[in-house]
Amino acid sequence: MTAWLFDLGNTRLKCAPLGPDGRPGEVLALAHRDADVAAALARALPARIEVAYLASVANEPLRVAVLQALAARCTRISIARTQAAFGGVRIAYAQPNRLGVDRFLALLAVHARGADAALVCGVGTALTLDLLDADGRHHGGRVAPSPMLMREALHARAPQLPETGGQYHAFAADTVDALASGCDGAALALIADSREAARVQLGHAPRLLLHGGGAPVLLDRVPNATLVPSLVLEGLAIWAAVETAT
Template sequence: MSAWLFDLGNTRLKCAPLLDGGRVGEARALPHREEDVAAALTQHLPEHIDVAYLASVAQPGLRVAVLEALASRCRRISIARTQPRFGDVRIAYRDPRKLGVDRFLALVAAHARAQGPALVCGVGTALTVDLLDAQGTHLGGRIAPSPTLMREVLHARAPQLPEQGGNYVDFAADTEDALASGCDGAAVALIERSLDAARVRLGEEPRLLLHGGGSDTLAAHLPTATEVATLVLEGLAQWAAVETAA
């Protein structure tokens, strides 16, 4: 059976084949605009797919465009949704609909990977931080603007402030470096503060897992971090295995 995984976020569309044993194949990023989705899927995907598993937190128009493009080549499309419990993972939110499915799937994958407590940080349009104990209980999280979004908003309100460029330094001597240092530094500080709070809460050091398009920039300043680019897709693969068995 030919199966593919799709992670449709606010910034990127990632996909990968689902291999034997629930493994995630080579992931690729596709164009993230409604008008480009169909052509991108035609270029990168097989002509026919038995089943597509989709996790989406994107705005409705883009989500519909992806579904329409997939419908032309897929026998079945299965859409993942946040669940109050998945195996040992139990989410903290009283209303599961309020926890983005990408965060939910990242927790599922993190629990399988970490074999212990984990602090899971997604760096995309938003910066999300979620704490998971060794038993799989989600202890809650935080949401903040990512460094990229901070730069974009600052540029929109003050066009003289560039939305890209600059290097991280402790005390910058030009505007580009000051912006990079301030926005990246704010995200790093939030993660470090969350790690401190997690140690107090758990009585031990959680494993720090980073994922998302902006994770590589922050990882350079977080020496204990492990980058897992496919974390959401890995969680989606686990969800797909249970959905197929049902």
């Protein structure tokens, strides 16, 4: 069976074939817009796919555009949903559907990787932090703008402030560097505060896992963190295995 995994975020569409071992294969990351997502998928994918597994946190027009593009080449499309309990993970939210499916799938993947507690940090359009204990219990999380979104918001309100560029410094001597330092620094401070709060809540320090397109930029400034680039696709593969079995 030819099956592919699709992680549709607000900035990128990540996709990978589902391997015979039940894990994602080589990951493709496609920048997207509503108008060109079909063309991007046509260039990246085989002509026919039997099953597509989709996790989406994107806006409705973009989600529909991706579904239409997939429907043209897929026999079946299965859309992942956040569930209160799944794969040994128990979600803290009283209304599980209000937890983004990307966060849910990342937690599934982390729990499947081992029994240690973890603080899971996603760096995409949003910066998300979720605490998972060794028993698979989700203790809740935090959501904030990512450094990329901070820069875009500043540029939108004040076009003279560039939305990219600059280097991190404790105290920058140039506006572009100051923007990079301030926006990255805000994210780093939230991660550090969440890490300490997690240590207090659990009574020990959890491992820190970073994923998402913006994670590599922060990695060198976060002590003892591990980069896990395809965590959402890993979780989607776990979800797909259960969905197929049922």
